[in-house]
Amino acid sequence: MNALTNNTATLLRRYLWLLETIYSAGRITLDEIRRRWLRNEWSGGEELPRKTFENHRKAVETLFDVNIACDRRTNEYFIEYGDDLERDDLRRWLLETFAVNDLLVNSKRLRRRIALEPIPSGYTYLTTVLRVMKENRCLEIIYRHTYDEKREKRYEVEPYGLKAFRRRWYLIAESVEMGGIYAFALDRVVDITPTAKEAEIPLDFDCAEFYADAFGIIRIPGQSAERIEIRVYGKQANYVRALPLHPTQREIERTAEYSVFEYRLAPTYDFRMELLSHGADVEVLQPAWFREEVKKIVDEMSKRYDG
Known part of the structure; x- marks a missing residue:
């Protein structure tokens, strides 16, 4: 990891920490935020200046589309329309994931007493897929259907979306070879390459709505609820x-x-x-x-x- 990437990751952790701290507290003063910051390993023992706090606050508002408001009567900060976070699956998942990671980092003495379920390695390609989706381009993937190295196949796909189910990530993509939209498990992807070809994704596509009648990841065309x-x-x-x-x-x-x-x-x-x-x-x-x-x-x- 180069210095730029490392710095970006550090800033993101700071932003997430600030958002999770204010959100979980409900209402909290800057003095209390500073006290919690010093108790956190992300701080490195350094104080949190007001200027840095304000910069982080603005970054959080921009990145996560939330408004960190301040009640001038009590000087307490809070997430305006905090209920929206509860209803937003993606932002809630991000916050919960960070909160657990933050607890583990700050509880090193307890690591032997915490047993986590092994997670398939699909996270490797999440960043690439998200970037390509944002740029509206196609992907070329090498996919292993049955975990058998002899059955690897190359596909050019249009990435419609991502779906998490049972701790696994799936790329929801249009594939001519698969006869339509197919859920590719990211932990079965052997290699992934962005292409220059523009993807033709319907503007009204909604992944949650697409799977509204499904139990999990299987969706059979023509089968109704x-x-x-x-x-x-x-x-x-x-x-x-x-x-x-x-x-x-x-x-x-x-x-x-x-x-x-x-x-x-x-x-x-x-x-x-x-x-x-x-x-x-x-x-x-x-x-x-x-x-x-x-x-x-x-x-x-x-x-x-x-x-």
Whole structure:
């Protein structure tokens, strides 16, 4: 990493720290910000001058499209319209990621007591993809479909967007070879090269809207969302209630033995596997064809264990 890149990364960490500090505090004075700054390893033991604070404040407002306001009656700073951050998935993810990283950096003595889940290496290409998306250019990628080195294939794609699912990043891109828009897992990308060719991305494309009817990353053209009902037994109902399987989840029946949840989504392979992962605690009720499909899999599993 050269000096310029290192300096840019340091500034970004400072900006994120300031945004997260004010946001998590709700309202906070400059004196308290300075005290917290000195306790943080990013400070290097140096004070935070007012001029530097104001420069960082302006940079945060520009980069993250937020307004850091000051209540002159109490001299407290706060994020104006802070609720917008809660509704913005990208900015919330960025803040949460930084907050965890900041805690780890400032808690070196606890590192052996914190076990993190290994994350696929797709982060390597995030910067490149974001830059190319901003410049509205095409990408050439070498993709390994089944993690088999003998099955690598080159694609020229138009990058529509990025989607994170289950701690993995996916490039959502138009590919002639794949027959349309396809989700390329970034950790399966072997190489990536920006091209000079201009991408023709629809101006109204919205990645979240594109996947609104999907459970995860699988989206089959022509498959519509359906009303799905599942019955969840015992304590597992509390788990599903606390951690909804999909934004459309709605509890329509609740008893001492079970709860019935309703969804509006396309019942694709990944949703089916999610339901099966809950074992005998989850039963598909509707639609009938989906219930039968899951039943066949359960029957096949039963035969294997009977054998």
